[in-house]
Amino acid sequence: MSFRALRASKTDQGVSVALTHLEPNDLMAGDVTIAVEWSTVNYKDGLALAGQRIIQTFPLTPGIDLAGTVTDSSDARYAVGDKVLVNGWGLSQTHDGGYAELARVPGDWVVPVPAASSTRDAMAIGTAGYTAMLAILALEHAGVAPGQGDVLVTGANGGVGSIAIALLSGLGHRVVASTGRREEEAYLKALGASEIIDRAELSAPGGMIQKERWAGAVDSVGSHTLANVLAQTRYRGAVAACGLAQGIDLPASVAPFILRNITLAGIDSVNAPQAARLEAWRRLASDLDVGKLASTVTEIGLAAVPDAAAAILAGRIRGRTLVNVKA
Ligand code: NDP
Numbered sequence: 232m233s234f235r236a237l238r239a240s241k242t243d244q245g246v247s248v249a250l251t252h253l254e255p256n257d258l259m260a261g262d263v264t265i266a267v268e269w270s271t272v273n274y275k276d277g278l279a280l281a282g283q284r285i286i287q288t289f290p291l292t293p294g295i296d297l298a299g300t301v302t303d304s305s306d307a308r309y310a311v312g313d314k315v316l317v318n319g320w321g322l323s324q325t326h327d328g329g330y331a332e333l334a335r336v337p338g339d340w341v342v343p344v345p346a347a348s349s350t351r352d353a354m355a356i357g358t359a360g361y362t363a364m365l366a367i368l369a370l371e372h373a374g375v376a377p378g379q380g381d382v383l384v385t386g387a388n389g390g391v392g393s394i395a396i397a398l399l400s401g402l403g404h405r406v407v408a409s410t411g412r413r414e415e416e417a418y419l420k421a422l423g424a425s426e427i428i429d430r431a432e433l434s435a436p437g438g439m440i441q442k443e444r445w446a447g448a449v450d451s452v453g454s455h456t457l458a459n460v461l462a463q464t465r466y467r468g469a470v471a472a473c474g475l476a477q478g479i480d481l482p483a484s485v486a487p488f489i490l491r492n493i494t495l496a497g498i499d500s501v502n503a504p505q506a507a508r509l510e511a512w513r514r515l516a517s518d519l520d521v522g523k524l525a526s527t528v529t530e531i532g533l534a535a536v537p538d539a540a541a542a543i544l545a546g547r548i549r550g551r552t553l554v555n556v557k558a
Contacts, residue, residue: 236331245282270329294329306338359390380446454478
Protein backbone atom coordinates (compact mmCIF):
# COMPACT_ATOMS: atom_id res chain seq x y z
CA MET A 232 0.00 0.00 0.00
CA SER A 233 1.37 3.42 -0.89
CA PHE A 234 2.43 5.82 1.87
CA ARG A 235 2.97 9.57 2.10
CA ALA A 236 6.50 10.96 2.17
CA LEU A 237 8.17 14.33 1.94
CA ARG A 238 10.87 13.91 -0.71
CA ALA A 239 13.89 16.12 -1.28
CA SER A 240 15.27 16.37 -4.81
CA LYS A 241 18.34 18.18 -6.07
CA THR A 242 17.78 21.21 -8.31
CA ASP A 243 20.04 23.85 -9.85
CA GLN A 244 18.97 26.18 -7.03
CA GLY A 245 19.70 23.66 -4.24
CA VAL A 246 17.06 21.33 -2.85
CA SER A 247 13.32 21.19 -3.54
CA VAL A 248 10.89 19.37 -1.28
CA ALA A 249 7.47 17.94 -2.19
CA LEU A 250 4.87 15.77 -0.54
CA THR A 251 4.44 12.59 -2.59
CA HIS A 252 3.37 8.93 -2.41
CA LEU A 253 5.83 6.04 -2.32
CA GLU A 254 5.35 2.28 -2.49
CA PRO A 255 6.78 -0.25 0.00
CA ASN A 256 9.17 -1.27 -2.82
CA ASP A 257 10.72 2.19 -2.56
CA LEU A 258 11.88 1.56 1.03
CA MET A 259 15.64 1.41 1.53
CA ALA A 260 17.43 -1.69 2.77
CA GLY A 261 17.18 -2.54 6.46
CA ASP A 262 16.09 -5.12 9.04
CA VAL A 263 13.28 -3.23 10.74
CA THR A 264 10.26 -1.61 9.06
CA ILE A 265 8.51 1.04 11.13
CA ALA A 266 5.09 2.68 10.75
CA VAL A 267 6.27 6.19 11.58
CA GLU A 268 3.97 8.15 13.88
CA TRP A 269 6.10 11.12 14.91
CA SER A 270 9.16 12.98 13.68
CA THR A 271 10.50 16.44 14.54
CA VAL A 272 12.08 19.54 13.05
CA ASN A 273 15.61 20.19 14.31
CA TYR A 274 18.19 22.80 13.29
CA LYS A 275 19.89 20.12 11.19
CA ASP A 276 16.60 19.50 9.36
CA GLY A 277 16.52 23.23 8.62
CA LEU A 278 20.01 22.94 7.13
CA ALA A 279 19.03 19.83 5.14
CA LEU A 280 15.95 21.41 3.56
CA ALA A 281 17.93 24.58 2.79
CA GLY A 282 20.37 22.50 0.74
CA GLN A 283 23.25 22.90 3.21
CA ARG A 284 25.05 19.66 2.34
CA ILE A 285 23.35 17.43 4.93
CA ILE A 286 21.59 15.24 2.33
CA GLN A 287 24.22 13.26 0.44
CA THR A 288 22.06 11.25 -1.96
CA PHE A 289 18.93 12.25 -3.93
CA PRO A 290 16.02 11.84 -3.95
CA LEU A 291 15.79 11.27 -0.18
CA THR A 292 13.22 11.56 2.59
CA PRO A 293 14.62 14.06 5.15
CA GLY A 294 13.94 13.98 8.91
CA ILE A 295 16.78 13.14 11.31
CA ASP A 296 14.60 11.31 13.82
CA LEU A 297 11.44 9.22 14.03
CA ALA A 298 9.33 7.14 16.37
CA GLY A 299 6.67 4.56 15.57
CA THR A 300 5.62 0.94 15.66
CA VAL A 301 7.48 -2.01 14.13
CA THR A 302 5.50 -3.59 11.28
CA ASP A 303 8.13 -6.07 10.12
CA SER A 304 11.48 -7.20 11.50
CA SER A 305 14.22 -9.67 10.62
CA ASP A 306 16.20 -8.49 13.67
CA ALA A 307 15.62 -10.77 16.67
CA ARG A 308 15.77 -7.78 19.05
CA TYR A 309 12.60 -6.24 17.59
CA ALA A 310 9.14 -7.71 17.02
CA VAL A 311 6.01 -6.49 15.25
CA GLY A 312 4.17 -4.09 17.54
CA ASP A 313 7.27 -2.80 19.39
CA LYS A 314 7.43 0.96 19.96
CA VAL A 315 10.81 2.19 18.71
CA LEU A 316 12.74 5.35 17.85
CA VAL A 317 15.72 6.26 15.68
CA ASN A 318 17.97 9.32 16.05
CA GLY A 319 20.70 10.29 13.62
CA TRP A 320 22.90 7.63 12.03
CA GLY A 321 22.31 7.96 8.27
CA LEU A 322 18.80 9.44 8.53
CA SER A 323 18.45 12.41 6.17
CA GLN A 324 22.07 12.04 5.05
CA THR A 325 22.34 8.75 3.14
CA HIS A 326 19.15 7.00 4.29
CA ASP A 327 15.45 7.93 4.15
CA GLY A 328 14.42 9.68 7.36
CA GLY A 329 11.39 10.47 9.48
CA TYR A 330 9.19 12.57 7.16
CA ALA A 331 7.30 9.56 5.78
CA GLU A 332 4.62 7.20 7.04
CA LEU A 333 6.91 4.19 6.62
CA ALA A 334 10.66 3.73 7.19
CA ARG A 335 13.04 0.78 6.99
CA VAL A 336 16.35 0.97 8.85
CA PRO A 337 19.20 -1.27 10.02
CA GLY A 338 18.40 -2.93 13.37
CA ASP A 339 21.54 -1.45 14.93
CA TRP A 340 20.05 2.04 14.58
CA VAL A 341 16.89 1.22 16.53
CA VAL A 342 16.29 2.11 20.19
CA PRO A 343 13.24 0.90 22.13
CA VAL A 344 10.93 3.67 23.33
CA PRO A 345 11.25 3.65 27.15
CA ALA A 346 8.43 1.59 28.67
CA ALA A 347 6.77 4.50 30.47
CA SER A 348 6.81 6.75 27.39
CA SER A 349 4.68 6.99 24.24
CA THR A 350 6.10 7.43 20.74
CA ARG A 351 4.84 11.02 20.95
CA ASP A 352 6.76 11.63 24.21
CA ALA A 353 9.86 10.13 22.59
CA MET A 354 9.74 12.61 19.72
CA ALA A 355 8.69 15.55 21.89
CA ILE A 356 12.13 14.89 23.39
CA GLY A 357 13.59 13.89 20.00
CA THR A 358 17.14 14.51 18.86
CA ALA A 359 17.27 17.83 20.71
CA GLY A 360 16.36 16.35 24.08
CA TYR A 361 18.54 13.31 23.62
CA THR A 362 21.45 15.63 22.72
CA ALA A 363 20.75 17.76 25.81
CA MET A 364 20.91 14.60 27.91
CA LEU A 365 24.20 13.51 26.29
CA ALA A 366 25.56 16.96 27.18
CA ILE A 367 24.44 16.68 30.80
CA LEU A 368 25.92 13.17 31.08
CA ALA A 369 29.21 14.66 29.83
CA LEU A 370 29.08 17.40 32.47
CA GLU A 371 28.39 14.81 35.17
CA HIS A 372 31.28 12.70 33.88
CA ALA A 373 33.53 15.76 34.19
CA GLY A 374 32.45 16.16 37.84
CA VAL A 375 29.85 18.93 37.60
CA ALA A 376 27.31 18.39 40.40
CA PRO A 377 24.41 20.41 41.84
CA GLY A 378 25.47 22.99 44.41
CA GLN A 379 28.81 23.81 42.78
CA GLY A 380 27.54 27.00 41.12
CA ASP A 381 25.53 28.29 38.19
CA VAL A 382 25.16 26.19 35.04
CA LEU A 383 24.72 28.17 31.82
CA VAL A 384 22.54 27.10 28.90
CA THR A 385 23.06 29.03 25.64
CA GLY A 386 20.55 29.03 22.78
CA ALA A 387 18.01 28.75 25.60
CA ASN A 388 14.82 28.95 23.53
CA GLY A 389 15.99 26.28 21.09
CA GLY A 390 15.16 22.59 21.29
CA VAL A 391 18.43 21.54 22.92
CA GLY A 392 18.44 24.61 25.18
CA SER A 393 14.84 24.27 26.37
CA ILE A 394 15.19 20.64 27.36
CA ALA A 395 18.65 21.20 28.89
CA ILE A 396 17.09 23.85 31.17
CA ALA A 397 14.27 21.52 32.23
CA LEU A 398 16.67 18.64 32.89
CA LEU A 399 19.33 20.64 34.73
CA SER A 400 16.86 22.43 36.99
CA GLY A 401 15.12 19.13 37.72
CA LEU A 402 18.48 17.70 38.78
CA GLY A 403 18.93 20.56 41.27
CA HIS A 404 21.24 22.91 39.38
CA ARG A 405 20.80 26.69 39.41
CA VAL A 406 20.35 27.39 35.70
CA VAL A 407 21.17 30.63 33.89
CA ALA A 408 19.63 30.88 30.41
CA SER A 409 21.29 32.93 27.66
CA THR A 410 18.88 34.09 24.94
CA GLY A 411 18.34 36.66 22.22
CA ARG A 412 14.60 36.51 22.95
CA ARG A 413 14.10 38.14 26.37
CA GLU A 414 10.38 38.25 25.65
CA GLU A 415 10.38 34.48 26.34
CA GLU A 416 11.51 35.01 29.94
CA ALA A 417 8.30 33.55 31.42
CA TYR A 418 8.66 30.40 29.29
CA LEU A 419 12.32 29.96 30.27
CA LYS A 420 11.57 30.49 33.96
CA ALA A 421 8.69 28.02 33.82
CA LEU A 422 11.14 25.47 32.40
CA GLY A 423 13.39 26.05 35.42
CA ALA A 424 15.78 28.91 34.59
CA SER A 425 16.61 31.01 37.66
CA GLU A 426 18.13 33.89 35.71
CA ILE A 427 18.05 35.11 32.12
CA ILE A 428 20.95 36.89 30.41
CA ASP A 429 21.05 38.53 26.98
CA ARG A 430 23.05 36.50 24.49
CA ALA A 431 24.70 39.75 23.34
CA GLU A 432 26.75 39.53 26.59
CA LEU A 433 28.48 36.47 25.15
CA SER A 434 28.40 36.81 21.37
CA ALA A 435 31.14 39.40 20.73
CA PRO A 436 34.91 38.73 20.85
CA GLY A 437 36.10 38.75 24.49
CA GLY A 438 39.21 38.29 26.63
CA MET A 439 40.95 34.92 26.67
CA ILE A 440 40.40 34.60 30.42
CA GLN A 441 37.51 36.35 32.19
CA LYS A 442 35.78 36.53 35.58
CA GLU A 443 34.77 33.02 36.72
CA ARG A 444 31.00 32.51 36.43
CA TRP A 445 29.98 28.98 35.40
CA ALA A 446 30.40 25.65 37.15
CA GLY A 447 29.20 24.09 33.91
CA ALA A 448 27.58 24.97 30.61
CA VAL A 449 25.60 23.42 27.75
CA ASP A 450 26.39 25.36 24.58
CA SER A 451 24.44 25.00 21.34
CA VAL A 452 25.81 28.21 19.82
CA GLY A 453 29.60 27.84 19.24
CA SER A 454 31.81 30.66 17.86
CA HIS A 455 32.55 33.68 20.14
CA THR A 456 29.81 32.57 22.52
CA LEU A 457 31.57 29.30 23.25
CA ALA A 458 34.95 31.07 23.48
CA ASN A 459 33.54 33.48 26.09
CA VAL A 460 31.83 30.67 28.00
CA LEU A 461 35.14 28.80 28.21
CA ALA A 462 36.89 31.98 29.38
CA GLN A 463 34.23 32.40 32.14
CA THR A 464 34.14 28.79 33.33
CA ARG A 465 35.17 28.29 36.93
CA TYR A 466 38.20 26.35 38.10
CA ARG A 467 37.72 22.63 37.19
CA GLY A 468 34.35 23.38 35.58
CA ALA A 469 33.16 21.82 32.32
CA VAL A 470 31.43 22.87 29.11
CA ALA A 471 29.58 20.57 26.72
CA ALA A 472 29.72 21.84 23.11
CA CYS A 473 26.93 20.54 20.94
CA GLY A 474 25.99 23.18 18.39
CA LEU A 475 26.86 25.97 15.98
CA ALA A 476 23.84 28.31 15.87
CA GLN A 477 26.18 31.36 15.97
CA GLY A 478 28.99 29.75 13.97
CA ILE A 479 31.19 26.72 13.48
CA ASP A 480 34.37 28.59 14.44
CA LEU A 481 35.92 28.60 17.91
CA PRO A 482 38.09 31.68 18.35
CA ALA A 483 39.41 30.71 21.81
CA SER A 484 42.74 30.26 23.63
CA VAL A 485 44.18 27.48 25.77
CA ALA A 486 44.23 29.83 28.80
CA PRO A 487 41.07 28.42 30.49
CA PHE A 488 42.38 24.87 30.04
CA ILE A 489 45.88 25.40 31.45
CA LEU A 490 45.06 28.05 34.07
CA ARG A 491 41.66 26.80 35.27
CA ASN A 492 41.83 23.12 34.41
CA ILE A 493 38.48 23.28 32.68
CA THR A 494 37.07 20.53 30.47
CA LEU A 495 35.53 20.99 27.01
CA ALA A 496 33.41 17.96 26.16
CA GLY A 497 32.34 17.39 22.57
CA ILE A 498 28.84 16.05 21.95
CA ASP A 499 27.84 14.06 18.88
CA SER A 500 24.37 12.55 18.82
CA VAL A 501 24.50 11.18 15.26
CA ASN A 502 26.99 8.33 15.66
CA ALA A 503 26.83 7.91 19.45
CA PRO A 504 27.27 4.25 20.40
CA GLN A 505 24.21 2.26 21.40
CA ALA A 506 25.22 2.10 25.08
CA ALA A 507 25.38 5.91 25.29
CA ARG A 508 21.99 6.19 23.56
CA LEU A 509 20.33 3.71 25.89
CA GLU A 510 21.77 5.49 28.94
CA ALA A 511 20.58 8.89 27.65
CA TRP A 512 17.05 7.60 26.95
CA ARG A 513 16.94 5.83 30.33
CA ARG A 514 17.89 9.06 32.10
CA LEU A 515 15.41 11.09 30.03
CA ALA A 516 12.63 8.72 31.06
CA SER A 517 13.52 9.11 34.72
CA ASP A 518 14.72 12.74 34.94
CA LEU A 519 12.59 14.80 32.56
CA ASP A 520 9.40 16.31 33.91
CA VAL A 521 6.88 15.49 31.15
CA GLY A 522 4.73 18.39 32.32
CA LYS A 523 7.52 20.81 31.45
CA LEU A 524 8.03 19.08 28.13
CA ALA A 525 4.46 19.92 27.09
CA SER A 526 5.19 23.65 27.15
CA THR A 527 8.06 23.23 24.69
CA VAL A 528 6.04 21.47 21.98
CA THR A 529 4.35 22.83 18.85
CA GLU A 530 2.66 20.16 16.74
CA ILE A 531 2.50 20.32 12.92
CA GLY A 532 1.65 18.00 10.00
CA LEU A 533 3.99 16.80 7.21
CA ALA A 534 2.95 19.56 4.79
CA ALA A 535 4.05 22.26 7.25
CA VAL A 536 7.61 20.89 7.63
CA PRO A 537 9.26 23.09 4.94
CA ASP A 538 7.99 26.30 6.61
CA ALA A 539 9.09 25.10 10.05
CA ALA A 540 12.51 24.15 8.65
CA ALA A 541 12.97 27.69 7.31
CA ALA A 542 11.75 29.19 10.59
CA ILE A 543 14.22 27.20 12.73
CA LEU A 544 17.16 28.51 10.69
CA ALA A 545 15.82 32.03 11.15
CA GLY A 546 15.76 31.53 14.95
CA ARG A 547 11.96 31.86 15.04
CA ILE A 548 11.14 28.46 16.58
CA ARG A 549 10.71 28.13 20.34
CA GLY A 550 11.30 24.73 21.91
CA ARG A 551 10.39 21.59 19.98
CA THR A 552 8.48 21.16 16.71
CA LEU A 553 6.77 17.79 16.67
CA VAL A 554 5.65 16.38 13.30
CA ASN A 555 2.50 14.26 13.30
CA VAL A 556 3.44 12.21 10.27
CA LYS A 557 -0.13 10.92 9.79
CA ALA A 558 -1.60 14.43 9.71
P1 NDP B 1 17.24 25.55 17.57
O1 NDP B 1 17.25 26.38 16.35
O2 NDP B 1 15.98 25.03 18.13
O3 NDP B 1 18.02 26.34 18.73
C1 NDP B 1 19.13 27.16 18.51
C2 NDP B 1 19.00 28.39 19.40
O4 NDP B 1 20.25 29.10 19.34
C3 NDP B 1 17.95 29.39 18.94
O5 NDP B 1 16.67 29.08 19.42
C4 NDP B 1 18.47 30.68 19.53
O6 NDP B 1 18.11 30.71 20.92
C5 NDP B 1 19.99 30.49 19.46
N1 NDP B 1 20.58 31.17 18.32
C6 NDP B 1 20.15 31.13 17.03
N2 NDP B 1 20.94 31.87 16.25
C7 NDP B 1 21.90 32.40 17.05
C8 NDP B 1 23.00 33.27 16.83
N3 NDP B 1 23.29 33.76 15.62
N4 NDP B 1 23.77 33.60 17.89
C9 NDP B 1 23.50 33.11 19.12
N5 NDP B 1 22.46 32.30 19.39
C10 NDP B 1 21.68 31.94 18.36
O7 NDP B 1 18.23 24.33 17.26
P2 NDP B 1 18.39 22.94 18.06
O8 NDP B 1 18.14 23.16 19.50
O9 NDP B 1 17.74 21.88 17.29
O10 NDP B 1 19.96 22.76 17.87
C11 NDP B 1 20.86 23.67 18.51
C12 NDP B 1 22.25 23.52 17.92
O11 NDP B 1 22.75 22.24 18.28
C13 NDP B 1 22.29 23.57 16.40
O12 NDP B 1 23.47 24.22 15.99
C14 NDP B 1 22.31 22.11 15.98
O13 NDP B 1 22.91 21.93 14.74
C15 NDP B 1 23.11 21.50 17.12
N6 NDP B 1 22.82 20.11 17.36
C16 NDP B 1 23.88 19.27 17.44
C17 NDP B 1 23.70 17.96 17.73
C18 NDP B 1 24.88 17.09 17.90
O14 NDP B 1 24.78 15.89 17.72
N7 NDP B 1 26.03 17.66 18.25
C19 NDP B 1 22.35 17.37 17.87
C20 NDP B 1 21.29 18.36 17.88
C21 NDP B 1 21.54 19.69 17.61
P3 NDP B 1 17.61 32.10 21.60
O15 NDP B 1 16.52 32.62 20.71
O16 NDP B 1 17.14 31.68 22.95
O17 NDP B 1 18.79 33.00 21.63
